[in-house]
Amino acid sequence: MTNYLPNLKSLALTIALTLSAILAVNAQSRSISGTVMDAGLGDPVPGATVMVKGTTRGTATDVDGKFTLPLQPEDQVLVISFVGYLTQEVEIGNQSTITINLEEDIQSLEEAVVIGYGSQDKKEITSAVVGVKPEDFNRGNVSNPAQLLQGKVAGLSITRPGGNPNNAFNVRLRGLSTFGANSSPLIVLDGVIGASLENVDPNDIQSIDVLKDGSAAAIYGARGSSGVILITTTKQGKREGATNVTVNSFATLDKAANLIPILSAEEFVERGGTDFGSETDWREELIDDAMSFTTNASISGSFGNSNYMASVNYRDNNGIVNGVGNERLNTRLNLSQGALNNRLRFNVNLSFTNLAKESINDAAFRYATIYNPTAPIYEDTEDAIEDFGGYFQRNLFDFYNPVALANQQKFVEEVKSNLLSYRAEFDILSNLTLSAQYSQDRKNELLGNFWSMQDYQVGFGAAGSAERITRDRAQRIFESTLRYEIDLSDKLNMTLLGGAGMQFTKNEGFRARVRQYLFDQGWNNLGGGAIRVGNFTEVSSYANEDQLNSLFGRANFNWDNTFFVSASVRSETYSGFGANNQTGIFPAFSVGSDFTQIFDMGLFSQFKPRVSYGVTGNLPPSPTLALGVFGNGNRIDLDGDPLTQNDIFVGIVQNSNPNRDLKWETKKEFNVGLDFGMFNNKVTGSVDYYTRNISDLLFNVPVAPGAPNPFDPGRFNTASSTWINLADLRAAGFEFAASVNQIGNGKLKWTPTLNFTIYDKTTIESLSAGDLGFEELRFATPGSPGQNNIPIIYNRVGENLGDIYGPRLLGYTEDGQYILSTTKEDEYEKLGNGLPKGEFGFTNSFMYGQWSLNFFLRGAWGHDLYNSYRGFYENNDPGAVTWNSVITDKTPTNPLVVSTQTFNSSYVEDASFIRLDNAELGYNVKTNSANLSSLRIYFAAQNLFTITGYTGIDPEVRTNDSENLDAFTSALSPGIERRNTYFQTRSFTMGVTVNFK
Amino acid sequence: MLPLTFGLGACWELDQEVLDGVTADDIANSTNPNLVNVLKASAYSRIVGSWGAHNSIWSIQEVSSDEMVITHKASDWEDGRQWIKMHQHEWETKEESFNNSWNYCYTAIGEINNLIIQYPDVVELKAELSVLRALVYMWLIDAFGNVPIVDENSTGGNPTNNSRAEVFAFIESSIKDNLDLLSDGTNKYTVNQLTAHAMLAKLYLNAEIYTGTPRWADAETAADMVIQSGKYSLTSDFFANFAERNSGSTENIMTLPYDQNNAGGFNLPMMTLHYLNQQTYNLQEQPWNGYSSLEEFYNSFDDNDVRINSFLEGPQYAADGSRLNDISAEAGDPDGQPLTFTPEINMLTPNAFRQAGVRVGKYEFANGATSSLSNDYPLIRYGDILLVKAEAAFRQGDISDALTYINMIRARAKVAPYNTLTADDIFDERGREMFAEASRRTDMIRFGKWNQAWWEKAQSEPFRALFPIPQQAINANPNLVQNPGY
Numbered sequence A: 001m002t003n004y005l006p007n008l009k010s011l012a013l014t015i016a017l018t019l020s021a022i023l024a025v026n027a028q029s030r031s032i033s034g035t036v037m038d039a040g041l042g043d044p045v046p047g048a049t050v051m052v053k054g055t056t057r058g059t060a061t062d063v064d065g066k067f068t069l070p071l072q073p074e075d076q077v078l079v080i081s082f083v084g085y086l087t088q089e090v091e092i093g094n095q096s097t098i099t100i101n102l103e104e105d106i107q108s109l110e111e112a113v114v115i116g117y118g119s120q121d122k123k124e125i126t127s128a129v130v131g132v133k134p135e136d137f138n139r140g141n142v143s144n145p146a147q148l149l150q151g152k153v154a155g156l157s158i159t160r161p162g163g164n165p166n167n168a169f170n171v172r173l174r175g176l177s178t179f180g181a182n183s184s185p186l187i188v189l190d191g192v193i194g195a196s197l198e199n200v201d202p203n204d205i206q207s208i209d210v211l212k213d214g215s216a217a218a219i220y221g222a223r224g225s226s227g228v229i230l231i232t233t234t235k236q237g238k239r240e241g242a243t244n245v246t247v248n249s250f251a252t253l254d255k256a257a258n259l260i261p262i263l264s265a266e267e268f269v270e271r272g273g274t275d276f277g278s279e280t281d282w283r284e285e286l287i288d289d290a291m292s293f294t295t296n297a298s299i300s301g302s303f304g305n306s307n308y309m310a311s312v313n314y315r316d317n318n319g320i321v322n323g324v325g326n327e328r329l330n331t332r333l334n335l336s337q338g339a340l341n342n343r344l345r346f347n348v349n350l351s352f353t354n355l356a357k358e359s360i361n362d363a364a365f366r367y368a369t370i371y372n373p374t375a376p377i378y379e380d381t382e383d384a385i386e387d388f389g390g391y392f393q394r395n396l397f398d399f400y401n402p403v404a405l406a407n408q409q410k411f412v413e414e415v416k417s418n419l420l421s422y423r424a425e426f427d428i429l430s431n432l433t434l435s436a437q438y439s440q441d442r443k444n445e446l447l448g449n450f451w452s453m454q455d456y457q458v459g460f461g462a463a464g465s466a467e468r469i470t471r472d473r474a475q476r477i478f479e480s481t482l483r484y485e486i487d488l489s490d491k492l493n494m495t496l497l498g499g500a501g502m503q504f505t506k507n508e509g510f511r512a513r514v515r516q517y518l519f520d521q522g523w524n525n526l527g528g529g530a531i532r533v534g535n536f537t538e539v540s541s542y543a544n545e546d547q548l549n550s551l552f553g554r555a556n557f558n559w560d561n562t563f564f565v566s567a568s569v570r571s572e573t574y575s576g577f578g579a580n581n582q583t584g585i586f587p588a589f590s591v592g593s594d595f596t597q598i599f600d601m602g603l604f605s606q607f608k609p610r611v612s613y614g615v616t617g618n619l620p621p622s623p624t625l626a627l628g629v630f631g632n633g634n635r636i637d638l639d640g641d642p643l644t645q646n647d648i649f650v651g652i653v654q655n656s657n658p659n660r661d662l663k664w665e666t667k668k669e670f671n672v673g674l675d676f677g678m679f680n681n682k683v684t685g686s687v688d689y690y691t692r693n694i695s696d697l698l699f700n701v702p703v704a705p706g707a708p709n710p711f712d713p714g715r716f717n718t719a720s721s722t723w724i725n726l727a728d729l730r731a732a733g734f735e736f737a738a739s740v741n742q743i744g745n746g747k748l749k750w751t752p753t754l755n756f757t758i759y760d761k762t763t764i765e766s767l768s769a770g771d772l773g774f775e776e777l778r779f780a781t782p783g784s785p786g787q788n789n790i791p792i793i794y795n796r797v798g799e800n801l802g803d804i805y806g807p808r809l810l811g812y813t814e815d816g817q818y819i820l821s822t823t824k825e826d827e828y829e830k831l832g833n834g835l836p837k838g839e840f841g842f843t844n845s846f847m848y849g850q851w852s853l854n855f856f857l858r859g860a861w862g863h864d865l866y867n868s869y870r871g872f873y874e875n876n877d878p879g880a881v882t883w884n885s886v887i888t889d890k891t892p893t894n895p896l897v898v899s900t901q902t903f904n905s906s907y908v909e910d911a912s913f914i915r916l917d918n919a920e921l922g923y924n925v926k927t928n929s930a931n932l933s934s935l936r937i938y939f940a941a942q943n944l945f946t947i948t949g950y951t952g953i954d955p956e957v958r959t960n961d962s963e964n965l966d967a968f969t970s971a972l973s974p975g976i977e978r979r980n981t982y983f984q985t986r987s988f989t990m991g992v993t994v995n996f997k
Numbered sequence B: 001m002l003p004l005t006f007g008l009g010a011c012w013e014l015d016q017e018v019l020d021g022v023t024a025d026d027i028a029n030s031t032n033p034n035l036v037n038v039l040k041a042s043a044y045s046r047i048v049g050s051w052g053a054h055n056s057i058w059s060i061q062e063v064s065s066d067e068m069v070i071t072h073k074a075s076d077w078e079d080g081r082q083w084i085k086m087h088q089h090e091w092e093t094k095e096e097s098f099n100n101s102w103n104y105c106y107t108a109i110g111e112i113n114n115l116i117i118q119y120p121d122v123v124e125l126k127a128e129l130s131v132l133r134a135l136v137y138m139w140l141i142d143a144f145g146n147v148p149i150v151d152e153n154s155t156g157g158n159p160t161n162n163s164r165a166e167v168f169a170f171i172e173s174s175i176k177d178n179l180d181l182l183s184d185g186t187n188k189y190t191v192n193q194l195t196a197h198a199m200l201a202k203l204y205l206n207a208e209i210y211t212g213t214p215r216w217a218d219a220e221t222a223a224d225m226v227i228q229s230g231k232y233s234l235t236s237d238f239f240a241n242f243a244e245r246n247s248g249s250t251e252n253i254m255t256l257p258y259d260q261n262n263a264g265g266f267n268l269p270m271m272t273l274h275y276l277n278q279q280t281y282n283l284q285e286q287p288w289n290g291y292s293s294l295e296e297f298y299n300s301f302d303d304n305d306v307r308i309n310s311f312l313e314g315p316q317y318a319a320d321g322s323r324l325n326d327i328s329a330e331a332g333d334p335d336g337q338p339l340t341f342t343p344e345i346n347m348l349t350p351n352a353f354r355q356a357g358v359r360v361g362k363y364e365f366a367n368g369a370t371s372s373l374s375n376d377y378p379l380i381r382y383g384d385i386l387l388v389k390a391e392a393a394f395r396q397g398d399i400s401d402a403l404t405y406i407n408m409i410r411a412r413a414k415v416a417p418y419n420t421l422t423a424d425d426i427f428d429e430r431g432r433e434m435f436a437e438a439s440r441r442t443d444m445i446r447f448g449k450w451n452q453a454w455w456e457k458a459q460s461e462p463f464r465a466l467f468p469i470p471q472q473a474i475n476a477n478p479n480l481v482q483n484p485g486y
Helices: A003-025 A214-223 A264-270 A282-286 A363-370 A382-388 A402-408 A522-528 A868-873 B002-011 B023-030 B035-048 B059-061 B079-090 B095-119 B122-144 B165-183 B195-206 B209-211 B216-230 B238-242 B267-273 B276-280 B295-298 B306-310 B382-395 B399-412 B423-434 B440-446 B472-477
Strands: A030-038 A049-052 A058-060 A065-069 A075-082 A088-091 A097-102 A111-113 A120-121 A131-133 A156-159 A170-173 A188-191 A205-211 A226-232 A245-257 A290-303 A306-318 A324-339 A344-359 A408-430 A432-451 A465-489 A492-515 A538-559 A565-576 A584-593 A605-618 A630-636 A648-654 A664-677 A682-702 A721-740 A749-764 A778-779 A791-795 A803-806 A809-812 A818-820 A828-832 A838-848 A852-863 A864-867 A907-912 A913-925 A932-948 A983-997 B254-255 B375-383
Touching: A049 A065, A058 A065, A075 A097, A088 A097, A111 A131, A111 A205, A111 A226, A188 A214, A205 A214, A214 A226, A214 A565, A214 A584, A214 A605, A214 A664, A245 A932, A282 A363, A282 A402, A290 B079, A363 A402, A363 A868, A402 A408, A432 A522, A432 A907, A465 A522, A492 A522, A522 A791, A584 A664, A630 B035, A648 B035, A682 B472, A809 B122, A828 A864, A828 A907, A864 A868, B023 B267, B035 B095, B035 B122, B059 B079, B059 B095, B059 B122, B059 B440, B079 B095, B095 B122, B095 B472, B122 B165, B122 B195, B165 B209, B195 B209, B195 B216, B195 B254, B195 B375, B195 B382, B209 B440, B216 B382, B238 B306, B238 B375, B254 B382, B306 B423, B375 B382, B382 B399, B399 B423
Parallel strands: A030 A097, A188 A226
Antiparallel strands: A030 A065, A049 A058, A049 A075, A075 A088, A111 A120, A131 A205, A156 A170, A205 A226, A245 A290, A245 A983, A290 A306, A306 A324, A324 A344, A344 A408, A408 A432, A432 A465, A465 A492, A492 A538, A538 A565, A565 A584, A584 A605, A605 A664, A630 A648, A664 A682, A682 A721, A721 A749, A749 A838, A778 A791, A791 A803, A803 A828, A809 A818, A838 A852, A852 A913, A864 A907, A913 A932, A932 A983, B254 B375
């Protein structure tokens, strides 16, 4: 991306100086001098233009923001302007010195929108692209870039049910576009495709741009189907010739919120629960308020052709449960230097991150809720002390002391990632630029898992067990582009872009687990585990490498700022496609026109309808799927005599049959939209409607085992499934976003921003290809005990993806037995759907003098959730002797239900919600200090309240099934709140941001 | 930069390498002399696979018979009623266990076919693999009947069904045509000549069921080949054949070489034991409290029959001798909290007592066992062959020969010899001898007992004598036709 700001600035200076020179000849008696300041930062603004209104006379401010301008008697008003600020007019009157505070022009900052391989004026954009700036980001303790955008972009769904600080966010753009290839949008970080989010700290982000529709994303070809998120980091100082030093530091207090009500010890015993004679509030024992601390410091500057930004970001996040948290140190250095009069430009972006996470077994959350409340935490018996470290344990089915569980199993993960990116640009001609970028993105994860020998769940049987896992990912990308811009006529401007790229990805890893220890040494001494084969042990490694070659081109036309056309194509050749289908072509086309340039549109200052169409793809998630690789089978001792070891072999097994035709998934998306501005862009917004058809999804499909393999002629199917491309999905949606910039005349200014999406939920048009495939796919059994065989999420051809099916509860008999519509699986009814009908975000930003208040409401409607806690632990059934019961607002109590818990409609709840997601109150302290340019103090709160009828832990949309680790079917089973869900948290943050001069 | 930009064409043709596995091409191009043994071992490892696991072919054979049941214990083991339906002969075509069994057999067949194609000139290998494939087809013909025959010569796409008689002929010729090329040794883990005879004996014993034409004389002849070889004998201790270290058994003819470390999948302790029995055997994982036997079947054993120890019955203790106590025992359970396995089961569904039902104790549960046993599973046992001989003789009217052989079995079980013999005597003796060896369903069908009523099971329709072709298999291969009645 070229930075045009310095050029504009020098141009402005030249004009201004020339003008001053002319004016100086006609020397006058009167003059005015003054200083132009940044209203927000209190810094001088050098290079600002100061003109006398209605004339061509003016000057520019110097490095200190000062100016002097000779006046003529008729001069009355000065016009002060500078890129990035609102132009201001000042009455001269009798003043001879004057100070002007320029306000930042938020709208104008949004003018340039980053698109793939460059940026474009917002007015020229003809596809659905949304830019988000730091002032729009979510507030509070936000340590993940995805969280910055939660609820901020219509159609971009970002969820993290429960409050686990270690969990990743599920990100989905415009719903599901694949079963499991890659359902999250592609991240492009400073031009590096597929970079991992670990490489960027939220504090270093200058802008995030979301390529929503197919035509915008198509320039990323076979990786663009799930949408693209472009993240741009800060590269330079805020002012030419000045250094910025910013320190931002905050502390956050997390508290558990919205715990599901359960029976007290007394009530539990009253209902016939086993009485162990004690009284324990297990959740209180597990939970503690948690403090987290974050400090970000950065230095940036811009001097001539040199720009830099260096930052360090330290985050120490602790969960509300001891043993859950993460600590993260990120360092970034962005450098750019121009040479040959800035015709040749070099960029170096370096980012290094160390992240250390620790976690507990999430089952502790379940047991903390339903473990026997009359049980003590510890018991002073010889057996308990010897076997379980003094913890109370009983040999019952699915019954583990949650405090012991949380303390006697440990899971840590260290992530070391670095992103090195080098870029050179050379202007061969003033309008012909060649650029090349090489990047290397590496990520290493080192995990340690530990089960104490006194851990009753696993470690006791295994006599102590420990595991070490390391995973390493390296992605190298080389890309080169040539950009040519020309005015074909007075009115027609054309920009051409051509490029080629190669991407190499290598994944490898190693894993070892042993058991039977004399001491609890854990993963630090795997050699101390005596048993290294068999149950609870592991030795394995993996590696895969792939290559993706791309050619791409794009042409943009701008006719008189009135008609805009963009067309692009990308071809992708991937080593992981089947031999018969190695190259995919992904074209896109879009067109738009700003009607305000043609007609008098009254209130409208912009009215730009646009239409776009684009084809994108999704790569197979593993490069060897097409090959039907043989993996390891049993170890076989041919003669069965363990003393002779030269006849022991590991057999080979084929888990999937080869498919020489395997190819990319294809998404075709059509988008009509309207970008509008009203009242001189006081009100801005956009409306979009899209339809998308997704076909050729990758899925492991049952085939006739033993039969000849049609996808690999001459061989037989040795596995009962083959990866093929199948299915057709259709989805559509309507998106709306609008913002009113600074309502109010006085000191109080209000900027409301609203966005919402209405989904036409994904419909499954087909789940087959030829003879192969399915009429329906069922997934997600509620679980053990008792509900582990009947799947409740159905994906039926002709229906919506992810419907919840089960028997309907018609009522209860007098003695509290279910009356169910049926017990036959074939007669189950559709009870709901886990995906939302719509989502919205509503930001309100208030300014009052030095005060700012920002609050953000977010919600989703029209989605259902299976409340697993109610579904397992609500009835006074035989299980209630062992496990505590929940008593929610929806729990029937008169009579108590006594049926054995089985899944039915009463546990499927409407989970629509509105949440005050975050709010922040800030105050800019006025400072005259020689060292400080600004000082801001803020208080923020997250998850202050939620309005919902849902009685589970968190009504947040479950786009995936957290207990289904198969990426391919997890997305096909939305809508289940599992019992192991981390409790919700409420956070309070206090922080300070200081800018030093 | 320009040369870089346009030099990309040079490596445009991409070849995906496999770094952590092998492809069919790697296998075809390998010159490693050990490979053939490894591949053969892999084919065998397929049939070791999930035989002894829950939801397997063993499960459907056992739970559909009158010797085993998985009761529905309130919140546990409802499991979509699959096992209730299995017990009551009301299973549907889509049951997961049918599909597992089908895939278990046919993936092995696919692998065997590929291997035969790969080494077309190694006649001994082809012979051994053909007989191994015949063994897999013996499971298919017994469970599903009209299954497609796919061998190394099959071409085209999805196969169609063959009749049960055709499958029978295929198995018979596969064994007979290759018998002479097999090893003449007694390795228990691979098929050899004696294994082949034993397979034929078991096949012919059921010929009337499979084809409509009895082959009793052939069954007897084949059994005689095994018996007269003199290579096998009954072990004095019946349970030595099912012990953790049973590889030295003189009675087991072919076994699946399970090993807790090398070859998992024999999960019986998990499947049958009560949760609390974890302490009895110091098991590494908590058992699931699923499979038990039926009271009537248990009562068919005399108290002094050593084989009655095939069941775990009565009070249960921890390894240290202390009594196990199930504090979650149902209020109505007459045994109360002290854990006691009783032959009587209060009901099949929905609230069977957690402790009710005697458990499968035939296979030794070693102290400290993992969820997978190391006991080798006896697929073909000499004791069974003696009973085949006895039954074949009996069916041809040779009662005295029949008595000789059946009484060998009874003598070892320390029960009095029979002086007279009825078909039911043979049926009952087979039941006591072959409990938990996946033989009961086949026997019940052959003795005409299959569709009768028993505990918590009404009379069932004759078509239930065949399991359905799994619906999932039909979905994957629309050329398949469902068995009659389904």
